[in-house]
Amino acid sequence: xxxxxIILTSLLLAVIGCASGSGNNSIIPSPTSSDLRQISNPDPxxxxxxxxxxxxxxxxxxxxxxxxxVAPDRSASVRxxxxxxxxxxxxxxxxxxxxxxxNLHVLPNGDxxxxxxxxxxxxxxxxxxxxxxxxxxxxxxxxxxxxxPDNELRIRAGMEPWNGPWHHRYSSIEKGDPELVNLDGWxxxxxxxxxxKDFDLEEGxxxxxxxxxxxxxxxxxxTINGYKHFWTNETRHMxxxxxxxxxxxxxxxxAQGSVIEASYAIYAHWAPPSVIxxxxxxxxxxxxxxxxxxxxxxxxxxxxxxxxxxxxxxxxPFIRWHVKTWSIGxxxxxxSVTDILFQCSIGQPMFPVPGGxxxxxxxxxxxxxxxxxxxxxxxxxxxxxPDTFPGKWPYxxxxxVFDPEDRQxxxxxxxxxxxxxxxxxxxxxxx
Numbered sequence: 001x002x003x004x005x006i007i008l009t010s011l012l013l014a015v016i017g018c019a020s021g022s023g024n025n026s027i028i029p030s031p032t033s034s035d036l037r038q039i040s041n042p043d044p045x046x047x048x049x050x051x052x053x054x055x056x057x058x059x060x061x062x063x064x065x066x067x068x069x070v071a072p073d074r075s076a077s078v079r080x081x082x083x084x085x086x087x088x089x090x091x092x093x094x095x096x097x098x099x100x101x102x103n104l105h106v107l108p109n110g111d112x113x114x115x116x117x118x119x120x121x122x123x124x125x126x127x128x129x130x131x132x133x134x135x136x137x138x139x140x141x142x143x144x145x146x147x148x149p150d151n152e153l154r155i156r157a158g159m160e161p162w163n164g165p166w167h168h169r170y171s172s173i174e175k176g177d178p179e180l181v182n183l184d185g186w187x188x189x190x191x192x193x194x195x196x197k198d199f200d201l202e203e204g205x206x207x208x209x210x211x212x213x214x215x216x217x218x219x220x221x222x223t224i225n226g227y228k229h230f231w232t233n234e235t236r237h238m239x240x241x242x243x244x245x246x247x248x249x250x251x252x253x254x255a256q257g258s259v260i261e262a263s264y265a266i267y268a269h270w271a272p273p274s275v276i277x278x279x280x281x282x283x284x285x286x287x288x289x290x291x292x293x294x295x296x297x298x299x300x301x302x303x304x305x306x307x308x309x310x311x312x313x314x315x316x317p318f319i320r321w322h323v324k325t326w327s328i329g330x331x332x333x334x335x336s337v338t339d340i341l342f343q344c345s346i347g348q349p350m351f352p353v354p355g356g357x358x359x360x361x362x363x364x365x366x367x368x369x370x371x372x373x374x375x376x377x378x379x380x381x382x383x384x385x386p387d388t389f390p391g392k393w394p395y396x397x398x399x400x401v402f403d404p405e406d407r408q409x410x411x412x413x414x415x416x417x418x419x420x421x422x423x424x425x426x427x428x429x430x431x
């Protein structure tokens with residue numbers, strides 16, 4: 001192995017020193033062969049792929065668009081004993097401006113727009129193509145005040161307060177929080193360990209239970225946070241060495257205060273290449289180099305729901321899920337639906353909608369079933385507050401990804417979220 005390649009591999013280890021896992025499940029490129037060019041058939045398991053952390057920052061953005069402060073974090077500790085201020089990469093980074101902000105301004109509606117540019121840490125050389133990133137995401141974490149279950153809403157509906165562990169927390173305009181309004185999706189990959197989870201996010205890295213940020217702290221940050229995709233090549237959402245990508249974040253400012261405080265994390269997915277040296281990353285990396293998470297997830301309605309339906313199944317067919325991934329198929333996806341009062345929670349396989357659009361699914365046990373959607377919580381609220389309908393009410397939708405190679409044990413890989421504002425028609429009070 002050349003000295004240059006040894007140095008490159010060591011530096012990549014530093015880049016991803018905050019990656020989760022150990023041994024063969026690490027994102028760290030640690031080939032079993034002493035010569036990378038002898039590798040031809042890496043382990044095909046989907047669990048080989050891992051997230052790697054490309055940077056953690058604290059942001060302070062003026063609501064009037066006058067300034068932005070960016071503070072790279074060098075003090076956060078992570079679960080497996082790595083310590084960021086001990087990573088030489090963060091002190092002697094080969095790229096001094098891999099994270100940049102620009103074009104900060106206020107939109108006519110009062111939202112703040114800011115461009116974020118990420119640059120791959122390494123120049124484009126044959127050896128550096130080994131470090132091609134996949135499904136790079138820039139996740140922004142604000143103070144979060146919306147809990148699920150929402151006890152304030154439960155009390156308004158005449159229910160007992162929820163006394164169990166809360167399940168999720170996210171930033172919400174309705175609660176006066178700042179909120180990313182043009183996000184590509186939500187992720188819980190940075191959620192702390194102590195929250196309730198109904199899946200095993202092996203790719204996760206929960207650090208914010210004890211994250212002492214400069215402008216924001218882990219105790220207040222959301223457990224579901226918005227992100228933007230970054231790629232330099234749309235094919236497989238690759239982030240190529242020597243290139244940069246820019247995305248615009250539009251943020252609704254908080255109801256109080258003159259600044260938007262946030263934490264920001266950059267992470268990429270990776271797996272050892274199938275072909276060495278890497279000449280064409282789109283073909284030379286195996287499917288598990290991409291995340292098992294969907295790269296597209298939207299939930300939409302074909303019509304407003306009827307709150308007077310006598311059977312919960314009646315409204316189910318009007319909710320559609322658009323889901324696309326690079327690496328695995330729908331046969332090992334499950335859909336979960338939970339309203340904000342925690343009145344319903346289902347976990348069912350995802351099947352194509354009969355006669356639906358491409359990549360359009362719904363969660364049912366059998367392909368020819370009709371899906372249901374429980375609305376009892378919002379009906380209870382309507383009894384106390386008759387103006388509940390018509391209106392829009394939140395549901396947390398999750399696509400849970402299962403390893404298709406481990407069907408017997410139901411091995412769950414990860415989960416992607418969508419917070420849907422579901423529209424209801426007016427109610428006549430009879431059902």
